[in-house]
Amino acid sequence: xxxxxxxxxxxxxxxxxxxxxxxxxxxxxxxxxxxxxxxxxxxxxxxxxxxxxxxxxxxxxxxxxxxxxxxxxxxxxxxxxxxxxxxxxxxxxxxxxxxxxxxxxxxxxxxxxxxxxxxxxxxxxxxxxxxxxxxxxxxxxxxxxxxxxxxxxxxxxxxxxxxxxxxxxxxxxxxxxxxxxxxxxxxxxxxxxxxxxxxxxxxxxxxxxxxxxxxxxxxxxxxxxxxxxxxxxxxxxxxxxxxxxxxxxxxxxxxxxxxxxxxxxxxxxxxxxxxxxxxxxxxxxxxxxxxxxxxxxxxxxxxxxxxxxxxxxxxxxxxxxxxxxxxxxxxxxxxxxxxxxxxxxxxxxxxxxxxxxxxxxxxxxxxxxxxxxxxxxxxxxxxxxxxxxxxxxxxxxxxx
Numbered sequence: 001x002x003x004x005x006x007x008x009x010x011x012x013x014x015x016x017x018x019x020x021x022x023x024x025x026x027x028x029x030x031x032x033x034x035x036x037x038x039x040x041x042x043x044x045x046x047x048x049x050x051x052x053x054x055x056x057x058x059x060x061x062x063x064x065x066x067x068x069x070x071x072x073x074x075x076x077x078x079x080x081x082x083x084x085x086x087x088x089x090x091x092x093x094x095x096x097x098x099x100x101x102x103x104x105x106x107x108x109x110x111x112x113x114x115x116x117x118x119x120x121x122x123x124x125x126x127x128x129x130x131x132x133x134x135x136x137x138x139x140x141x142x143x144x145x146x147x148x149x150x151x152x153x154x155x156x157x158x159x160x161x162x163x164x165x166x167x168x169x170x171x172x173x174x175x176x177x178x179x180x181x182x183x184x185x186x187x188x189x190x191x192x193x194x195x196x197x198x199x200x201x202x203x204x205x206x207x208x209x210x211x212x213x214x215x216x217x218x219x220x221x222x223x224x225x226x227x228x229x230x231x232x233x234x235x236x237x238x239x240x241x242x243x244x245x246x247x248x249x250x251x252x253x254x255x256x257x258x259x260x261x262x263x264x265x266x267x268x269x270x271x272x273x274x275x276x277x278x279x280x281x282x283x284x285x286x287x288x289x290x291x292x293x294x295x296x297x298x299x300x301x302x303x304x305x306x307x308x309x310x311x312x313x314x315x316x317x318x319x320x321x322x323x324x325x326x327x328x329x330x331x332x333x334x335x336x337x338x339x340x341x342x343x344x345x346x347x348x349x350x351x352x353x354x355x356x357x358x359x360x361x362x363x364x365x366x367x368x369x370x371x372x373x374x375x376x377x378x379x380x381x382x383x384x385x386x387x388x389x390x391x392x393x394x395x396x397x398x399x400x
Contacts, residue, residue: 011131022361026355031359033361034361035380037363038379056278069271092259096250102269104127104204106265114136117164118139118168120169123144143370167201174207206240209239210323213321230254243276301324312392327374358394
C-alpha cells in the first residue's frame, strides 16, 4: 500500500476541476451540457502575443532560463507595475512562475510554519485554504455575506488577527463573487493592518483588468504605500490576456521573500516555459487597448446573467463590479424537492440537480466557503448563456 504524506492528506482535489471532469464525462457520452464552471476567458490569445511566441521559437529561445524568469520578462513586469499600479519594483523584487497559482504556492510554502494562521475572506478561491493547510498552516475565514456584497469590513479583519497571523490574503476583484473593493474600502483595511506589523499581505490582482461600470481598480500597496515592504502583489497573464494555458504568473515583493521563492522553485519546477515567457513580454509591453473591449463584452454578459437569475424565484444575485463570475444565493431553495423527490438540503444538491437534470454545470458554494450559493462563470457565448438561463429557470420551476 502506498503511503501518502500527512501534508497531502490535509488537502482535497479542486472542486472546480471535479466539475470539469464530470462535464467531460457527460460530453463523452453525447450529453448536451452547458458548462459555466470554467474560470478562463473564452477570447483567443491576441495575435501579436502568438506571433511573439512563434518568433521566440525561430530565434532559438528554447533553452533553460533563469529559475524565476528572464531579465527581459522581469523588466516588462516592472514596467507593468509602474504603468498600471504606480508601484516601483526592481527586477530583484520580481518573481515569475508557472501560473499565478504556482506563485502563490511558492510564497506561502516559503513562509508558513506549523501553526501559523492565514486570514482568508470567504467566499474564497478554492486553492487558498488548501495551500495553507498543505504548508501546515491554519486558514482563518472571515465570512463576507451576500448582504455585505461579499466584501469584508475593517472590523471583521481586526477581530480575525491574532499573534499567530502570518498572512492576509486579499483578492479583488474576487473569484468566485466578482466583488471589487474601492480604494477607500482598501484604505480602511490597510488602517487595521498598520496596527499589526507582523501580518503580511498577499494581494491577488489576477482580475485587475476585468472591471465594469467605470470602476477604478486599486491594489493595496498602491493606496497604502507604507505597507509596500510587507506586501506581495501577485498577478499574471492568464485572465487579462486570455493566456490560461501559457502558464505565466508573477509577483512583486520584498527581495528576501522573492529570493526564498526562487530557492523553492529551483528545487521544484525550475523556470517557466521559455516560449511562454517571450509571449508574456509581448503581452505586457504591447498594445493594451483591446482590454477595454473585452471588459465591455464581459459587462454585457454580466448584465444578461444577473438579470436572468434575479428573474428566477428563489435566486438572488448581486451585480459584481469585476471578474467574470456571479455568485447567486439560493437560501430560498433549500428544503425544496426535485421532481424525483430528492430534498435540496445544501447547495451541492442543487448544483448536482442542475448538472444531471438541467444539463448546466455550475460550482456549488460550499466549495468556496459560503453557502447556500453557486458560482457561474459567464466567460462563454451569449447564446449559451441565454440557453443556460432558460434551463436553470425551468429546473427551478420544477422544484416543489
